[in-house]
Each structure stands twice: as C-alpha cells, then as structure tokens.
Amino acid sequence: LAKTTQPISMDSYEGQEVNITCSHNNIATNDYITWYQQFPSQGPRFIIQGYKTKVTNEVASLFIPADRKSSTLSLPRVSLSDTAVYYCLVGDNYGQNFVFGPGTRLSVLP
Amino acid sequence: DAGVIQSPRHEVTEMGQEVTLRCKPISGHNSLFWYRQTMMRGLELLIYFNNNVPIDDSGMPEDRFSAKMPNASFSTLKIQPSEPRDSAVYFCASSRDRGDLNGYTFGSGTRLTVV
Numbered sequence: 761l762a763k764t765t766q767p768i769s770m771d772s773y774e775g776q777e778v779n780i781t782c783s784h785n786n787i788a789t790n791d792y793i794t795w796y797q798q799f800p801s802q803g804p805r806f807i808i809q810g811y812k813t814k815v816t817n818e819v820a821s822l823f824i825p826a827d828r829k830s831s832t833l834s835l836p837r838v839s840l841s842d843t844a845v846y847y848c849l850v851g852d853n854y855g856q857n858f859v860f861g862p863g864t865r866l867s868v869l870p
Numbered sequence: 871d872a873g874v875i876q877s878p879r880h881e882v883t884e885m886g887q888e889v890t891l892r893c894k895p896i897s898g899h900n901s902l903f904w905y906r907q908t909m910m911r912g913l914e915l916l917i918y919f920n921n922n923v924p925i926d927d928s929g930m931p932e933d934r935f936s937a938k939m940p941n942a943s944f945s946t947l948k949i950q951p952s953e954p955r956d957s958a959v960y961f962c963a964s965s966r967d968r969g970d971l972n973g974y975t976f977g978s979g980t981r982l983t984v985v
Contacts (some may be wrong), residue, residue: 794972801962803874803976804913831877860905860913 764848769865778835780864782848785829790852793824793831798845798863807846808833835866843868874977882951882983888950890981894943903973903974904937904947905961913961920943920968952984 765783772778784793792811796804808815810822810831821834835842845863875894895902897969903918914944917927919939927937934953939945963976 792972796974801979803963803979804974805976806972806974811971860914862912 764850764861766848766861766864767848768862769867771867771869772838773869774839775837778842778866778868779821780833780835780846780848780866781830782833783830784848784850787828787850788852789844791828791850792852793822793828794849794851795820795822795833796847796849796860798847800844804847804860838866838868840868842866874902874964874975875963876960876977877936879978880981880983882985883952884982885953886951887984888948889952889956889982889984891947891960891962891982893945893947893962893977895945895962897943897974898967899964899975900942900967901968901970902939903963903965904945905963905976906958906980908958911918918946918968931953931984944974948983952982955985957982 769802794809795807797807798804808817808820808822810824812824812828815822823832833846843866845862845865847863874896881900891927892928901918901920904916905913906916907913916929918925922942923938930981937947946967959979959981961976961979963974965973
C-alpha cells in the first residue's frame with residue numbers, strides 16, 4: 761500500500777478556501793486517491809476520488825499533478841460545519857483494504 | 871436506505887464482562903469491515919468479511935476478540951473478557967466490494983467504555 765503523509769492539523773476561518781495536501785511518493789500505476797471526512801462522533805464518509813488532473817463535486821475539488829506523487833483537496837469557502845478530520849487514502853480497486861492514517865484535523869474558526 | 875446500522879451506540883461495562891457489538895450492513899454490500907478508533911492509534915482495521923467469510927483478521931488484537939457474520943445482513947464483534955484498554959469507538963463499514971474505494975459506508979459507531 762502506498763504510504764501517505766498529510767499535515768496533522770490546520771486552522772482556517774469561515775469563508776476561506778482550504779487546501780490540504782497529501783504526499784504519496786510511491787503511488788502505483790493502478791492506485792486511486794480517495795479522501796474521506798470524519799465529523800466528531802461519526803464514522804468517516806467518502807467525499808471525493810480521483811486518478812489524475814482535477815475532479816470536482818458538490819463538496820470539494822481534488823487536484824492531482826501529472827506525476828501523481830501528491831494530491832490536494834480543496835474546500836471552497838469553508839464554514840464552521842467543515843470542522844472535521846480529513847483522510848487521504850491511496851489504493852487500487854482490486855482488493856486492497858483501506859488503511860487510515862492519522863488524517864488532517866481541520867478547525868474552522870468564526 | 872438506512873445506511874450501516876450499529877448497536878448499541880454506547881456501552882459501559884465492567885472489566886471481565888463479555889461485550890457484543892452488532893452491525894447491519896447496507897443491503898447488497900458484499901464486504902463488511904470492523905474498525906476501532908482511539909486517540910492514540912487512530913482508525914485501525916480489525917477484520918473484514920467478503921460474502922460473509924472472514925478474509926483477514928490480522929488486525930484483531932488478541933484472542934479475546936472474535937467476529938462473526940452468520941448471514942449477509944448481520945455481523946457481531948465480541949470481546950470476552952473485556953479490559954479497560956478495549957475502550958474505544960468501534961465502527962462497522964460495508965461496501966459493494968472490498969476494492970470499492972469510493973464506496974465504504976460507515977456506521978455511527980459504538981462507543982465502548984470498560985471500567
């Protein structure tokens with residue numbers, strides 16, 4: 761499994777754009793990059809997945825450079841309710857199990 | 871769809887007692903996972919099932935832990951005897967397939983406190 765590294769914590773203010781970068785230097789050709797979000801007292805939930813370039817949905821955008829050794833989760837105009845832990849995971853779609861790292865604890869301040 | 875349903879939401883028990891956690895996966899999901907979350911160790915995968923068969927239990931901490939999946943709609947995680955260090959939030963998750971990276975759905979968890 762490709763190892764991922766992301767900041768332990770980040771602070772932001774309401775209305776700002778937040779970018780969380782994840783490093784995955786040994787990502788394999790078949791690996792996808794997936795981000796999960798965990799609110800306090802809840803289980804993690806899927807927010808976005810990508811393979812290369814840019815993916816956007818109603819929640820976030822995911823930017824992946826050509827070498828795919830890193831990825832950036834972008835949350836536009838965060839609100840207090842975006843305070844959560846964000847996990848970056850890397851793996852293929854052929855049976856690898858999810859191993860969650862410590863994630864990035866995002867605190868959105870008023 | 872009601873999602874992954876776990877029970878109980880909270881459990882407080884005395885050291886040495888048996889604890890049983892329950893999980894109902896999403897209908898049609900073939901894979902089921904049990905995770906444990908603590909501040910110190912984060913989210914740890916304990917065991918996962920595929921089509922009701924345990925595939926990998928290497929994450930189960932010791933023989934005091936056991937998990938079963940008698941049918942596609944029900945799984946249990948049992949701790950016997952329980953110890954204070956077992957205190958944690960236990961999550962159950964299911965997916966269509968174990969490789970379905972964007973389809974893991976987690977339950978709300980069971981917060982276990984062993985005193």
